[in-house]
Amino acid sequence: MSRFRADAPSSPASGADVAATLVWRRTPVVAVALAGAVVLAAIGLALSRPDLVAVGIPLALCFVWALLRRPAGGALEVELSAEAGDGEGVVVGRVDIDADAEWVQLAVDQAGRRTGMADVAPDEEALRSRSRLRHSGPIELLAVTARAVALDGAWTSAVTPTARLRWNAAPVLRRLQELPVAPRLTGLHGSHEGARPGQGGDFRDIHPFAPGDELRRVDWRATARLSRAPGELYVRRVNTLSDSSVVIAVDTADDLGEVVATWGTGDLEHSGTTSLDLAREAALSLATAAIETGDRVAFHELAPGGRTLRSGAGARYLARLRDVIAATGVSGDGSRFRRTPPVPQGSIVFVLSTFFDGAAAELATRWRASGHAVVAVDVLPEPDDTRLSAEQRLATRTLLAERSDILVELRRTGVEVLTWRSGDADAVLRMLIRGRHARQAAVRR
Structure with a gap:
């Protein structure tokens, strides 16, 4: 089970209420009752067995009763809700039913998989679920379809549209002691020593x-x-x-797990920690460290139609940014971004990507050429190729070698490269900062 579960408050991404008008139809129970009554009556008459005829009478009465007592319309409402439970990454879901029926049949899916069916009475809390999330980010927590049942199953309604409850799980927050500073400081408030006369320095x-x-x-x-x-x-x-202007850009084209055999399958259950798990963790950790220092932070999702937050600071902005990061998932169509996000002059830009196809690397190089300080954050987990065949293992090595060439080229253009895989990210950042200070001192000499 992944360690990248929510340790900050998470919330439903959207409502999950479905209401439907009941349209009733007969079930095979009615036909079975009629057929049973006819068969028993025929056998009883043929064998001169009045007891068999008597056994068939209740079935015939049930048939007549079901035809005469057809339910009249009504409504069925399914309401889904969720809240954070006790324990790390635990979410408790709740299903409430309100229906004009004797009982309701429910089919429940969790995380895209059918987990059970239940018969419940209406007008009460029907079900409660308890999930321990393996990943951060958006997830379909519950999906419920329902149908009403009347007259002991003689009549059922049409199945309602699926009620879906999505949940945005916030990533783990890693406390960082220090961040690199933008080459150009702005504003009159912050914690970084400026080059202009003023106050506080x-x-x-x-x-x-x-x-x-x-x-x-x-x-x-x-x-x-x-x-x-x-x-x-x-x-x-x-x-x-x-203050320093910090920009965080997250490439959401890929979501690759530790297990290479799951790449491209969307199997998050067996993938282990994924690249977007690490990207969300890195984005939240970097943003929190910057805002707590007094810097301004902007966020861009590198995908067509991706979310963008303009530069802001303060606790309220951080809470909003946390929600946006928690809602950041893999781009739906897999297409690449075409528009370069706006970046304030003299910013430090953190580009979070797996750097496989070079699109994010090209954008990082373009920003570096514009005079920004750029840090390429590699969020690819340590690959596990134990389940691959020899041919697949060779293809994976070739792909990783091409990726290494992209990272080497980034370093040549002046882009700092930071690997975010384990808990030593803070130590790597401090080494990066010391290296920048040493280079600046050498230039001054």
């Missing part, structure tokens, strides 16, 4: 008093030492604290 210089300077900034010792004329004052200036 470290000492900058001693400067003659000018219009707009605050009197409390006057450095009297420097004034006594440096002033050459009466009334000449000197102020102590500090650097401003600015």
Whole structure:
């Protein structure tokens, strides 16, 4: 069972109420009752057995009763709801039924698989389900179809449309101590040392008093030492604290698991941790670390019609961003994005992808050429090829070799490459930051 389950509040992605008008039809029970009565009567008359004829009388009466007591219309309503349960990744689903019928038959699917059928009485809580999610992201938690039953099964209604409840499971949050900073800092609020004079930063210089300077900034010792004329004052200036512009771009074209044999099958039950599990975890962890530092974060889903959140900051924005990340799933048609998302000038861009076809790498290279700092985050899980044949294993090695060439080319263009597979992502980020500082110091020398 995957470790990438929700540890933050998750929520239903959409409502799941279905109401239908009951259209009744006879079941084979009516025909069986008539046939049984006729057969017993014929045998009883042929064998001069009045007891057999008497046995068939109740069946005949049931047949007549079913024809005369046909149900008149009515309605059937199915309501699905869910809430987070006790325990990590546990979700409790609930099915409520309201129907003008004796009882209701339900067929229940969970995560796309038929898990059971049940006969329930209406006007009460019909069923409760308890699921432990193996993956983050959007999932079809419950799908229920129903039909009403009357007169001991003599009449049933048409099957209702399927009521579906989708659930967006938030990924695990990994606490990061430090993030790389954008090459160009913006704004007058944040926690990063800026290059302009302002407030909140470290000492900058001693400067003659000018219009707009605050009197409390006057450095009297420097004034006594440096002033050459009466009334000449000197102020102590500090650097401003600015924020960094962070952009997170997630490539949703692929969702590849640890087990290579499941690639392209959509079998999440046996796939192990998937690339989108890691991408959602990385996106939430990076966004949380940036916003807690005071930076502004933008989010882009690299898919046709993908979600986009413009730059924002603060706790409310982080909650909204968490919901968007939890709802990020594999793109439906598998087509690639064509439009380059807008990125504020001088941002640091994290591109989260498996980097198989080169589309995300091309976009990262384009952003790097525009002057942005770009970090390519490799979210492909460690491949497990134990279930492959020799031919499939050879094809997989070829595919991975081509992917390695793409990552090498990214490094040559100045894009930092970060592998997000295990719990050492924070350590890798710190190494990346130290490497950037060392290169900047070498350039200054």
